Amino acid sequence: MEQNLHIYNSINRQKEVFTPITPGHVGLYVCGPTVYSDVHLGNVRTFMTFDVVYRYLSFIGYKVRYVRNITDVGHLTGDSDDGEDKIAKKAKLENLEPMEVVQKYTNGFHDVMRIFNILNPSIEPTATAHIIEQIEMIQAIMANGYAYESNGSVYFDVRKFSEKYPYGKLSGRVIDDLYTNTRELDGQDEKRDSLDFALWKKADDSHLMKWQSPWGVGFPGWHIECSVMSTKYLGKSFDIHGGGMDLKFPHHECEIAQNVGATGHEPVRYWMHGNMLTVNGRKMAKSDGNGFTPEELITGNHKLLDKGYSAMTVRFFFLMGHYASTLDFSNEALQAAEKGYRRMCAAMKLIAGIQPSPASSFDVTQWRNACYDAMNDDFNTPIVISQLFEGVRVINSTKEGSITLTAADIALLKSTFEDFFYRVMGLQDEEGKENSQLTDSLMQMILNMRAEAKANKDWPTSDKLRDALAAINVQIKDSKEGTSWTYEG
Ligand code: AMP
Ligand code: ZN
Numbered sequence: 048m049e050q051n052l053h054i055y056n057s058i059n060r061q062k063e064v065f066t067p068i069t070p071g072h073v074g075l076y077v078c079g080p081t082v083y084s085d086v087h088l089g090n091v092r093t094f095m096t097f098d099v100v101y102r103y104l105s106f107i108g109y110k111v112r113y114v115r116n117i118t119d120v121g122h123l124t125g126d127s128d129d130g131e132d133k134i135a136k137k138a139k140l141e142n143l144e145p146m147e148v149v150q151k152y153t154n155g156f157h158d159v160m161r162i163f164n165i166l167n168p169s170i171e172p173t174a175t176a177h178i179i180e181q182i183e184m185i186q187a188i189m190a191n192g193y194a195y196e197s198n199g200s201v202y203f204d205v206r207k208f209s210e211k212y213p214y215g216k217l218s219g220r221v222i223d224d225l226y227t228n229t230r231e232l233d234g235q236d237e238k239r240d241s242l243d244f245a246l247w248k249k250a251d252d253s254h255l256m257k258w259q260s261p262w263g264v265g266f267p268g269w270h271i272e273c274s275v276m277s278t279k280y281l282g283k284s285f286d287i288h289g290g291g292m293d294l295k296f297p298h299h300e301c302e303i304a305q306n307v308g309a310t311g312h313e314p315v316r317y318w319m320h321g322n323m324l325t326v327n328g329r330k331m332a333k334s335d336g337n338g339f340t341p342e343e344l345i346t347g348n349h350k351l352l353d354k355g356y357s358a359m360t361v362r363f364f365f366l367m368g369h370y371a372s373t374l375d376f377s378n379e380a381l382q383a384a385e386k387g388y389r390r391m392c393a394a395m396k397l398i399a400g401i402q403p404s405p406a407s408s409f410d411v412t413q414w415r416n417a418c419y420d421a422m423n424d425d426f427n428t429p430i431v432i433s434q435l436f437e438g439v440r441v442i443n444s445t446k447e448g449s450i451t452l453t454a455a456d457i458a459l460l461k462s463t464f465e466d467f468f469y470r471v472m473g474l475q476d477e478e479g480k481e482n483s484q485l486t487d488s489l490m491q492m493i494l495n496m497r498a499e500a501k502a503n504k505d506w507p508t509s510d511k512l513r514d515a516l517a518a519i520n521v522q523i524k525d526s527k528e529g530t531s532w533t534y535e536g
Contacts, residue, residue, distance in 0.1 A: 051423045052107070054287070055371060057295070057318040058217045062425055065317065067286050073109045074281035075101060076315075078273055078290035078298070079171070081118040082152035083133040086159050087338035088361070088376070089324040089331035093291040095362065095473075096321035096370040096426075098165040100289065103422050103471050114280045115168035117156075119149040119175050120256050121269045126297070128238075128245040128268070135255040145255050149175075159341050162358045164473045170280050174272035178258045181267045181275050184309050185246045193308035197237040199249030199263040203304060205242040212307050217318060218296035244301055246271050270301035278306060278314060288315040292322050293330070322373045324365075326351065331376065353378040356385060359477045363388040366428040366472055387436070392476050394439040395468070397446065398461045404451035409441050411456040415463045422471065431467055438464060494523070494530050 052065040067073050077097045080086055097115075104111045124130035138145040160167070174181075185201055188194040193208045194201055208214055209222050225242055245268035250257035257264050277285060283306070290299060299318065306314035323330045326337040339349040347355030364384035368374040414437060421430035438460060444450035452460065468474050493512060500508035516523060520535045 053423060053425055054317050054319060055425045057320045058315070063317070067109070068284060068316065071108070071110060073104050073111045073287065074285035075104070075111055075113045075287045075289065076273070076277040076281055076285065077113070077115045078294055079116045079118065080156050081122040081133055082149050082156060083137045084152060084333060085340045086156050087331060087333055087340055088344060089338060091159060091163055091341060092324045092365050092374065093321040094160065094165050095163060095365050097289045098473060099366070099428060099471065100287070100319065100426055101166060102473055103426060106466065106471050112170070112281060113168040114170045114172065114277060116273065116276050117153055117171060117173045118269070118272065119173050121174055121267045121272060123269065126269070128248070132256060132266070138255060162341060163362055164358070164475055166473070172276045172280065174267065175256070177272060177275050177279070178267065180279055181271045182260050184271060184275050184305065186261070187309040188246065188305060191308055194246055195239065196262050197239070199265060200237055200245060201247040201262055202238050202243040203246055203301070203308065204239065205244070205304070206240050208304055208308055212304070214304055215300060217303060218300050220296060220300070244268065244270065244297060246305070270298055271305055273298070274302045274305040274309070274314070283310050283312045284314055284316065287317045287319060289319040289321065292320045295320060321370045325373050325375045328375065351376070356381050357477055359475055360385040360388055362474055367432055369427055369429055371425070391435060391439055391468070394442045395464050397442050398457065398464065401442065401445045401452060401457050403454035403457055405453065407452045407456045409450050409452065411452065411459045411463070414438065415459060418463060418467050428472060431472065435464065435468060490532055494532065498530065
């Protein structure tokens with residue numbers, strides 16, 4: 048398996064064979080959300096991209112440790128070094144404790160992940176739970192001479208670092224260009240140089256989230272948490288680091304500099320960047336008013352939406368594009384995805400009814416391999432989907448008799464759909480889900496009617512309900528905890 052998977056490595060700008068540091072194991076780190084507001088659909092796209100990466104690596108047999116953090120301190124407005132903390136700002140606005148803001152939006156984020164069938168990571172560390180480790184890494188960088196203290200804050204010394212190590216390689220920025228493009232320091236600035244970035248910031252009395260440090264009371268910079276949490280759980284060097292394209296600079300560039308500055312090691316073997324969800328060509332962003340929440344999407348309650356769409360329709364829509372390309376949101380595209388997704392679900396239901404033939408006129412093994420080849424080619428889900436549509440054509444042709452399959456090939460066809468549709472791409476059959484929800488509600492209604500009859504000592508009615516259920520193989524059982532039911536159909 049190891050020779051086959053190719054990943055586009057952002058730092059080298061080419062597709063490379065994936066070889067993990069430890070055979071059979073993969074360390075994967077993905078920058079998680081800053082939990083100061085509801086996630087929008089653009090955020091969901093990035094987390095779904097890495098959900099599929101995680102699923103596929105696990106599917107082909109790797110033991111994956113997947114770390115996806117929660118940013119709950121240090122991310123300042125404008126992604127800058129001087130803004131206000133996004134979470135503290137929200138806490139003031141809503142008159143909440145910062146940790147109430149963090150909890151509220153962390154819960155909301157988890158709900159959204161569940162709706163889109165995005166798996167939980169193996170570890171979900173938070174920045175505030177790693178303050179000590181962040182201080183320790185800052186001290187290590189200072190001890191190596193790549194950071195300095197200034198008025199209770201600590202900054203990374205980019206010029207000094209770049210004399211020994213490359214800076215700007217990931218984002219393709221040339222350090223001299225960066226200097227000409229940044230503002231001059233006005234002499235009042237705490238930084239020695241305009242490219243330097245904060246590792247630790249001094250906090251004044253009004254600041255809500257702050258900790259004691261060797262440099263006084265303050266809080267960590269935004270980038271240091273990811274350097275710390277990735278290497279703490281995955282090692283000084285680890286396999287894959289992912290995130291949205293918009294994080295390449297400065298966030299990921301600074302992460303590399305911090306890790307190299309602290310340990311002398313390049314932290315990441317393969318950098319992967321998911322591209323943006325756009326609306327009319329512009330990045331979906333909360334601040335631009337063109338970002339809608341998953342709830343608005345499902346209800347259709349937003350000016351950009353003609354109607355509501357299900358979570359699985361959106362999952363299908365996202366996977367119809369390659370993760371490294373931008374994807375433009377439109378009602379037409381979602382409607383096409385909805386149609387395609389339903390057609391595929393309907394075809395899969397027909398597999399069980401295909402009559403086996405003594406010989407196959409379609410090469411199912413080759414078709415299954417084509418699904419693997421597409422995933423091995425930098426997780427090319429649009430090609431997998433087109434291969435699965437080829438499978439839909441085969442299913443329908445068996446009905447007309449123009450294609451024949453042996454029993455073994457029918458089983459292989461079925462398991463390929465199960466593997467790639469459900470396990471690798473994480474799609475679910477919503478019709479089944481809706482039906483089971485409906486069944487649960489109806490059963491609850493009937494059991495309530497029976498309980499009411501019993502409470503009124505109306506034994507003929509309660510017996511009639513029990514017998515009618517038994518007639519359709521539904522057994523009910525009364526116990527101290529209440530009444531439960533089983534279906535033995
Ligand atoms: P944030 O909570 O802003 O730190 O973003 C969380 C993740 O969502 C990051 O990996 C971003 O790169 C990603 N992201 C933000 N906006 C978009 C978008 N429009 N499309 C895709 N990913 C996005
Ligand atoms: Zn990060």
